[in-house]
Amino acid sequence: MCADGSELLNSPARTKTPLMHEAMKHPITTVARYLIGTSLGVTCVMPVLADSEMNFSGFLAGEARLFTQTPQFSGQLDRNEYSLALQPELRYEFNDQRVTLVPFYREDSLDEERSHFDLREFNWRKAGDDWDLLVGLGRVFWGVTESRHLVDVINQTDLVENIDQEDKLGQPMVNLALLQDWGTVGLFVLPGFRERTFPGVRGRLRTPLPVDTDNPVYESSAEDSHVDAAVRYSHVIDDWDVGIYYFYGTGREPSFIGNGDGTRLLPVYSIINQVGTDIQWTHEAWLWKFEGIVREGQGETFGALVAGFEYTFYQIAETALDLGILAEYLHDGRDETAPPVLFDDDIFLGARLAFNDTADTAVLGGIIFDPSTTEKFFSLEAERRLTDHITTELEIRVFSDEPADRLLSSFSRDDYIQLTLAYYF
Amino acid sequence: MNSKPRNKLPEALLVAASLLVAAGAAIADTESIEEKGFAIAARSDRSDNGFHNSLVELKMVLRNAAGRESTRSLAIKTLEKPNEEVGDKSLIVFDSPADIDGTALLSHAHILEADNQWLYLPALKRTKRISSVNKSGPFVGSEFAFEDFTALELNKFTYKYLRSEPCGEFTCDVVERTPRYEHSGYTKQVSWVDQSIFQVRRVEFYDRRGDLLKVLTLGDYRQYQDRYWRAHKLSMVNMQTKKETDLVYSDYTFGTGLDEGDFNKSALRRIH
Numbered sequence: 001m002c003a004d005g006s007e008l009l010n011s012p013a014r015t016k017t018p019l020m021h022e023a024m025k026h027p028i029t030t031v032a033r034y035l036i037g038t039s040l041g042v043t044c045v046m047p048v049l050a051d052s053e054m055n056f057s058g059f060l061a062g063e064a065r066l067f068t069q070t071p072q073f074s075g076q077l078d079r080n081e082y083s084l085a086l087q088p089e090l091r092y093e094f095n096d097q098r099v100t101l102v103p104f105y106r107e108d109s110l111d112e113e114r115s116h117f118d119l120r121e122f123n124w125r126k127a128g129d130d131w132d133l134l135v136g137l138g139r140v141f142w143g144v145t146e147s148r149h150l151v152d153v154i155n156q157t158d159l160v161e162n163i164d165q166e167d168k169l170g171q172p173m174v175n176l177a178l179l180q181d182w183g184t185v186g187l188f189v190l191p192g193f194r195e196r197t198f199p200g201v202r203g204r205l206r207t208p209l210p211v212d213t214d215n216p217v218y219e220s221s222a223e224d225s226h227v228d229a230a231v232r233y234s235h236v237i238d239d240w241d242v243g244i245y246y247f248y249g250t251g252r253e254p255s256f257i258g259n260g261d262g263t264r265l266l267p268v269y270s271i272i273n274q275v276g277t278d279i280q281w282t283h284e285a286w287l288w289k290f291e292g293i294v295r296e297g298q299g300e301t302f303g304a305l306v307a308g309f310e311y312t313f314y315q316i317a318e319t320a321l322d323l324g325i326l327a328e329y330l331h332d333g334r335d336e337t338a339p340p341v342l343f344d345d346d347i348f349l350g351a352r353l354a355f356n357d358t359a360d361t362a363v364l365g366g367i368i369f370d371p372s373t374t375e376k377f378f379s380l381e382a383e384r385r386l387t388d389h390i391t392t393e394l395e396i397r398v399f400s401d402e403p404a405d406r407l408l409s410s411f412s413r414d415d416y417i418q419l420t421l422a423y424y425f
Numbered sequence: 426m427n428s429k430p431r432n433k434l435p436e437a438l439l440v441a442a443s444l445l446v447a448a449g450a451a452i453a454d455t456e457s458i459e460e461k462g463f464a465i466a467a468r469s470d471r472s473d474n475g476f477h478n479s480l481v482e483l484k485m486v487l488r489n490a491a492g493r494e495s496t497r498s499l500a501i502k503t504l505e506k507p508n509e510e511v512g513d514k515s516l517i518v519f520d521s522p523a524d525i526d527g528t529a530l531l532s533h534a535h536i537l538e539a540d541n542q543w544l545y546l547p548a549l550k551r552t553k554r555i556s557s558v559n560k561s562g563p564f565v566g567s568e569f570a571f572e573d574f575t576a577l578e579l580n581k582f583t584y585k586y587l588r589s590e591p592c593g594e595f596t597c598d599v600v601e602r603t604p605r606y607e608h609s610g611y612t613k614q615v616s617w618v619d620q621s622i623f624q625v626r627r628v629e630f631y632d633r634r635g636d637l638l639k640v641l642t643l644g645d646y647r648q649y650q651d652r653y654w655r656a657h658k659l660s661m662v663n664m665q666t667k668k669e670t671d672l673v674y675s676d677y678t679f680g681t682g683l684d685e686g687d688f689n690k691s692a693l694r695r696i697h
Binding site for chain 1: 487498544550552558563566604610686692695697
């Protein structure tokens with residue numbers, strides 16, 4: 001039978017009993033709701049799946065990356081980079097369940113490794129009253145800080161997309177979340193490992209020797225079929241948001257060894273044990289943030305942390321503008337046998353400007369610098385909605401010139417200005 | 426003839442008594458301007474008690490001074506907290522513009538302190554606890570501030586009855602309310618509450634300088650379950666910038682089966 005209109009409007013509607021009860025009391029309202037439901041374009045075509053809804057959305061984005069200097073390494077092309085990315089998103093909901101399919105494809109003019117396809121999401125989710133279960137390829141985000149996503153360990157970084165490490169590959173997972181009064185417990189079984197993406201020989205923003213992603217080295221004999229696991233507990237206590245987790249499995253960050261003829265780097269993926277925590281204290285206009293990990297399995301056991309704050313000045317000078325000031329300290333205690341890390345003892349200072357206008361204009365700028373060296377990394381991101389379907393984004397990244405023995409020196413000639421125009425549907 | 430002197434005393438008493446009553450009434454009136462204001466607000470607010478939860482979809486139409494429009498569509502889920510000392514919980518999920526499809530704002534309201542608020546960003550699957558100390562800035566670029574259109578909790582204000590006067594087809598009690606929340610963007614609000622179904626018809630908002638900032642008109646009230654009234658058209662006009670925002674609500678659904686779990690921070694990732 002076809003459910004009444006409010007059920008359709010209302011997906012995911014959890015309990016039917018109160019509604020049925022109301023329906024018996026108010027048969028006319030029920031009819032009215034049905035009519036309203038259909039007049040809003042929610043059609044009831046499949047009698048078996050009365051409570052279902054299909055949702056199609058996504059974006060098509062054109063991107064131009066203009067490099068301000070000639071490249072540093074042989075093989076890199078001295079050209080600007082243009083690319084087109086498509087990400088349709090399909091969601092089908094029925095009862096309290098949902099199937100999500102989010103494929104992603106980018107075609108790049110410069111780098112064949114950046115032309116790539118991924119299934120960002122392809123999963124089935126069922127939500128209960130105090131639990132939910134996700135099976136398939138999914139994305140999970142953990143963390144609170146802005147300059148580095150240190151504790152975010154479940155998904156592999158899609159590094160060719162952006163060096164900010166915010167783009168991630170779809171991770172195969174079975175994830176059960178238990179939502180209790182005393183906190184949320186997340187249980188993760190992660191069958192199958194995704195390799196990090198790296199720029200090809202022609203691409204910019206790469207290591208002096210390109211990374212050979214066809215010949216990864218694994219510590220585990222199961223290679224990319226090792227089953228990883230994680231458990232996380234998170235809770236909100238008044239002004240405190242707290243998360244703590246344990247992860248066991250193939251570390252998402254590789255270290256590198258040279259290949260036989262010294263022309264390529266081979267990524268080496270080790271088995272790690274990691275505990276991590278993320279804590280935020282929110283008080284008035286202050287956000288105080290801390291992320292920390294301890295990792296075993298890559299050289300000496302080491303700890304790393306990001307800690308800092310964000311303070312917002314609201315409606316500055318009696319305008320609608322909000323100005324946020326961000327400061328974070330980054331520390332990483334890993335040794336040289338561990339995967340290389342750019343920011344081992346650095347300070348991030350940033351500012352976020354929200355215009356709160358119809359176009360949702362926002363600017364985030366910042367600098368990360370190492371007080372004990374000359375290493376500096378400057379970044380600016382600005383975005384604005386042009387129409388109800390089109391947005392534009394500007395991104396500028398500038399790297400200080402460094403001697404060749406410093407990690408940041410790889411990017412010394414890769415300063416760029418990137419302009420993105422995206423059509424959302 | 427003889428009766429007159431005899432009547433003198435009672436007459437004098439009567440005059441004295443009526444003077445006393447009048448004086449007493451005058452005192453009672455000065456005392457009860459606040460009480461009467463609170464009573465009017467409470468009657469309006471409490472007519473809503475017991476709805477438990479609701480779900481509604483709405484369109485937000487933003488119009489600048491030149492008349493150029495842009496539209497957002499969103500859904501609001503609300504969980505009533507029956508205790509008037511505890512704020513309601515609400516979840517706002519955006520559907521359009523398309524680039525913010527699935528973006529959500531979860532609020533656990535408090536009466537006099539800042540709310541607990543989380544912003545869910547579906548592209549990153551990231552849930553951010555945000556500062557909610559400032560609720561008077563423009564909400565998604567509209568003329569509504571967050572504090573204007575979420576559940577108006579009775580105890581967030583102190584009240585003063587001003588007068589009664591005709592308002593459109595109704596007679597309204599005009600009540601001034603002063604935000605008790607120290608970070609409110611307003612020094613005062615003046616609300617018109619009708620005497621027929623006790624609903625708010627109009628609100629004037631006065632900025633921190635005490636100048637008239639915005640005027641809200643509420644209309645198209647519809648009743649649900651023979652009990653709960655909901656306005657389906659809210660128009661906010663900024664008197665200083667001449668910008669306007671309309672909220673146009675579709676029908677409300679009550680008894681949706683929404684419970685605490687749906688307003689849990691960890692449930693945000695179910696959205697997209």
